[in-house]
Amino acid sequence: MSSRPHVFNIPSGYSFLEQLATKLLSDPSLSGLFDAKTRLQDYTILLPTRRAVRNLQNLLLQKSGTDALLMPEIRPLGDVNPEEMIFAEAEAGLTGLTGLLPAEVTPHAPSLLPAMSGIERDISLMTLVQAWLETSGRAGGLASTSKLTAELTALLDSLQIEEVDISKLASLVPDEFSHNWQQTLEFLQILTTAWPLHKQEIGRCDPSERRGLLLDRLTTLWNNHPPSGPVLAAGSTGSIPATSRLLQCIAQLEKGAVVLSGLDTQLPPEGWAQLKNEHAHPQSGLFHLCEAMDLQRSDIQTFPGLQMKSSTDIQCARATFVNQALWPTSLTGRWIELLTNDKPSQNLFENMQIYEASDTRSEAGVIALALREALETPEKTAMLITPDRQLARRVTILLRKWGVEINDTAGQPLSRTSVGVFAGLVLQAVATDFSPANLLALLKHPFCRVGQNAKSHRQLVSRLELYALRGFRPTGDSVKGNNSYAHNTNGLDHIMARLKHAESEKKHIQQQSQQNTNDETLIGEVITFADKLRQIFKPLTDVPYEATLNNVGQALLEVMESLSRDDANISILWDSPDQEVSEHLEAFMSVMVEFIKAEDFTAPQSEWSVLLDYWLYQTSIRPRVNAHPRLSIMGLLEARLVDADLVILGSLNEGTWPALPETGAWLSRPMRESLDMVAPERRIGQSAHDFVQAFSAPEVLLTRAEKISGTPQLPSRWLSRLKALHAGLYEDICPWPDAERLSTLWTTVDTPPPPKAEKRPEPKPPADVRPDRLSVTQIATLQIDPYAIYAKHILKLKPLDPLEADVTAAIRGSFIHKVLEKFTLKYPDDLPDNVASAVRETALELADETAEGQAVLLYWWPRFSAVADWIADFEIERRSKITRIFTEITGSMTVDIANKPFTLTAKADRIELTDSGHVNILDYKTGEPPSKTDIEKMRAPQMPLEAAIAIAGGFEGISKNARIKELAHIQVHGGYPAGKIRIEENPDQLAETALSGVKKLLEYYADENTAYIPELHPDRVNFRDYAHLARVQEWMSEEDS
Structure with a gap:
């Protein structure tokens, strides 16, 4: 020695x-x-x-x-x-x-x-924590269990690294002083007793x-x-x-x-x-x-x-300056002495810039510009050092936008790779009972093939979406208190039920997908596809709701493999030629090995994906990108002893760099001192040393964001110290080195050119493609929003229903119409003894057939019950005066428009023949009916046109030139009163006026010089299905201004 x-x-x-x-x-x-x-x-x-x-x-x-x-x-x-x-x-x-x-x-x-792997230790500790919580009667959800486990793991690491005897925890606080601490000690027996026994049993130790x-x-x-x-x-x-x-x-x-x-x-x-x-x-x-x-x-x-080096060397002068700025607080009073003694050379501010951005986006933008600018100098290297992963991702994305890939040494979590996402989507689909949004996300993943080639798979998924996944999503609840729907209202069984319902009604795919095809076997192919999905997911759906990770892991791997098999029965995941995918799969399998070994840890189905994501996130993967050799992003640890010509120190805010000192969940500062553990501030000291070393680079850029997600941030204590010392020593001779040039450049790059608003579209299609058939409800649309008619009838575009739609007014109105239609067909002549009960029974029967009906009644049953009572009084009063009722009856009439026949169609909710031979036309409304003024001024021409069609003999069973006695709106909303009738005056005159006006309107739009302009009357437009195609928000705001 x-x-x-x-x-x-x-x-x-x-x-x-x-x-x-x-x-x-x-x-x-x-x-x-x-x-x-x-x-x-x-x-x-x-x-x-x-x-x-x-x-x-x-x-x-x-x-x-x-x-x-x-x-x-x-x-x-x-x-x-x-x-x-x-x-x-x-x-x-x-x-x-x-x-x-x-x-x-x-x-x-x-x-x-x-040594145990991190995941193996997490699962083992979580199992012990879960068992302790259950034994003590404090069992909670997985969120509390995982949080306790993470805090326990942090304590275990601290004690082992600092070589503290765990048995000393019991004597930290005298028994008579703290009952709460004794309760904590009971929990910490997991570390003092259970954990050593577990390690001995499995023959492993902590890393x-x-x-x-x-x-x-x-x-x-x-x-x-x-x-x-x-x-x-x-x-x-x-x-x-x-x-x-x-x-x-x-x-x-x-x-x-x-x-x-x-x-x-x-x-x-x-x-x-x-x-x-x-x-x-x-x-x-x-x-x-x-x-x-x-x-x-x-x-x-x-x-x-x-x-x-000379004391005037930039790097040495900068090192001296930062060390003096960070002197202990008791010495800052001696800064004044630096004015005459040991003052660092002012050239330390050369090649040094400081940028305090308004937000994280601007901070990332300036950093990305600085990195990109460094590449303009041959052989120059640049490095961003930051503990802020969000900032690192933003910079990476901006550089990628400019065609530059940068090496982020922290890598990316395995949960964000294609393999990790695919596994997470499988478990999320099961956890949400195959909700349309989650199922579609899985089916559209590149690894999902379900025994098809890529093109066929995309087509089948698209058809499945159009047939069974869009529109209302049932909840599985029922007004009867149980699920009385004829099929299961959730999951893959519900999807199969909707597909078979469509097949039974021969709903051709052309009606839903806007595809010009006559192949009636398409829906059968989709049913076969959905049934195969059901079989593939069986290993996971057969797993009990509360299951061990062992069972879940094995079933997950089986489902992933089956989903990824193509038409050649080759798994594009397991047999992928892509080297990056293979590396990700290898890392994923290492996690799954630990997952499968967990035979004692149970978790509910709703938390399987949470657990997997938690452990996949902790596994870092280095992406295979063709990164630029002269640029890099590093965390504080990775950057130690690493040099670059330009060093950027990002996220210099308190709480980020440096991080806040934390004592942990279990030990207070006095307790840590009693155990001779290091102070929590020791980590800040290590970060400060990293800061000093990086600050001494040949060229340096310091950045911070004044606000993050709208929350004001305090500058790093080191940045504040640098400002304070600069103000005292150099303010008069050397300004604070703000990054004005980079800031101005970013503002220029980030500011888009002023938008050029599009003009209101004015399509003028040829006369021979203009519609020659419209319904009376579409006549109102033609009046107020002609572009919608153009998009629907000329471009043949139909709006898609949203995914997982809630019960809307339209769904509720449609269901009420069906109830009243079925009731009338069921009792066309004589009413039952208890009319209100019969109406309710009819509604419940329909609800058993459709999930939409169940949902309507579930949330609207009290109101509907009131509607049923009102309908009973309504029917009893009217039936004595009429001889026949037509319900949901269709009719049409042909008029001559520009020397060509034009067909007007209608579907009347209810037409009555009175004992005097007159005709009543009724229209049901669950919302507010059009006002009398709108009807008289032909802003709501539906019912007057139905009257005109009836007079022309356009409804089967209604004689030509029949006299219209009543045009009535029947409003049923379940309020007080539950319903009301409003009868329009002079129905024959309304019909004549409406028909005359419609002919003029149709003549106008028969001219190919007439444009189909969007939203002629914006205040009267109720449905804006095509507003995005017409770019209404763009040109309307321009015109308004």
Whole structure:
């Protein structure tokens, strides 16, 4: 062992890895520290992260000037904050550390238990938490169970990393002082008792626990058997106790050295001494490492051979400035001394910009512009460092919009890959009982084929959507208190019922899909397709509502495979030639293995997809994109020891960077102190050190958003300190370096040109394609919105029903019409003894046949019951005066328009023949009927035109020139009173006037020079099915202005 620890420093403002690589290549003996015969390949170098390992390897090869080089053994140390990165043995390289044990020692060392994966540990802990909650009578939903598990896992990691004896929890608070703490202790027995037994039973250990054991084993080994070659530990702050002990060991080795990054040797001694309790200071971590190694700051030498820069060097001046700005609070009063002594050169503000955006979108825009601009300079590299994933995604999307792919080292969650989304959609479809929206999302996923080729599958899904998925979605409830619908009103059974209902009524697909086809077998193909879907999902639908993850996982894999098989019976998911899909599938299967192993954990069907998404989200995947080699986005951990010509520090807001200090859910600050745990602010100190190192880059851009989602944000404490020191030292001679140019450029890029509003469309189709047949209700549409007639009858466009529609006034009105029609057909002559009861029974019978009817009665039954009573009185009074009733009767008449026949059609709700031979025409309304003025002025011509058709003998059973006695609107709304009758005056005159006016209207639109203009009378338009096609909002707002 060396009598004096070998600890060196590379100050801020220097490229750490570049200095390291340069010295190792030019002088492997490190200026005589090691034997002069030491070669580069003799070294073992330990670095904090895998990225730092790769970068040092690249630098060594690049600076060697050769194509091949005997490399030293460079391994990642695994010195990471567990809250920033979930430790995994394979990812952090601890398997590689085992390789550092000499062969003569390794066989005699007791083997370490393998570590559990993160998901395996989550499931095991969640099972124990779930069992405890059930035993204690506090069982809640999965949300509370998963939250408790996450908090418990965080506590377990903290205790293990900081090497705290868990048994000390019981003695933290005296028994007589806190009943609540005793209750908490009962729960924490999961950690103190159940968890150790579980680990012993399965022969596994926690990842953090195994890392500490492995590092300690290496420390003990090197203390007793020093390695033959030099060992260099570089860039670590020793924040983990086991790592700190290993660094102490390496520093004491005869052939060992520790190289620190960014130790501030200019911090006044009294400030350095205060760092024992200043945990949020950027030098705090290095202070505690020196304390653990029993070193004074003066004992630490500059790294051998470091080419010292001038104090006027931009990077060194910037490093000095930021270190002074972040002095401990007690020293800020000495800033005034910097005006005469040790004032950093003002050139530190060269190549430095600060942008405080109004919102996240603007912040992302300026960052994206800066990154894109960097590419204009050959060989220039640029990097965004931010802990804000939302900002990173925004920047990625903007650059992609400009044709630049950027490497985001954080990757993307597996849940957002195509494989993860597909699995989630399968479980969501089951959890929502195959709601139309969720089922369609699944069926339209690229991996879904259901035994078809891509084209056939798309066609079948489209037809299924048109036949059975659009429109009203039943709830499964019934006014009778049970589901009396003839078929199941939910799920795939309901879809089959709707398809078979359509088939029985011979509803041809042309009527629904606007396709010109006469193939009547199409609906049969869709039924076969839906039935196959039902069979494919059977493994999942057969799983009990409360099931183990084991059962759910196996069924999910079976369903996914079946759904993804094409017409050649090949799974386009499992047998995909796409390498990226294969990698995603491999990662997905690793999660599913843990899912399937969970034989004791049960979850309700509604939460299966939540659980899967939770664990898939924790698994990060690096997307295979052709990223630009000179650009990158990194988190705080990934960016350590990484250099770039331009460094952008994003999201500099309190709560983001730095994050707020958190004590966790279980331990207060005094409790943590009693257990000798580090202060929560230690993490802020680590982030502050990252900030100082990144701020010392050759070119730097600092950004923040003043508001996020409309909420004002406080600037980062470090940014505020920089502003304060700048104001005192440089305000008169050097302005604050706002990024005005980039801000102006983003405003220019982001501001679209003024929109050019379209004019109101005026289509003028040829006369021979104009309609020669319209219903009387469409005549009113022609008056107020001619474009709707053009779109429907000339363009043959029909609006699609929405997905999962609620009960609308139109659905309710249609159902009431059907009830009154069926009642009249059921009792055409003599009324039953109890008319009101018969009306109600008729409604319930219809409700049994349609899910829409069930929904109407479920929410409208009290009103309908009142309507039934009113209808009873209405029928009893009228039946004595009439001889025959026609219900829902169709009629038509032909008129001569522009020397061509034109047919007017109508469907009357009810026509009565009176005992005096006159005719009454009745129209049912569940809403407000048109006013008398509208009818008289022909703004509502429906009923007068029905009268004209009746007079012309256009209704079968009604003689020509029949006299119209009544035109009546029957309003049934269930209010008080439940219904009312309004009879129009002078029906014959109304009919004559309406027919004359309609002829003139039709003559006008028979002229091919007449345009079908949208919304001639906007205030009278009730249905705007074609407003988006006519771009009404665009030109109408322009005209209004």
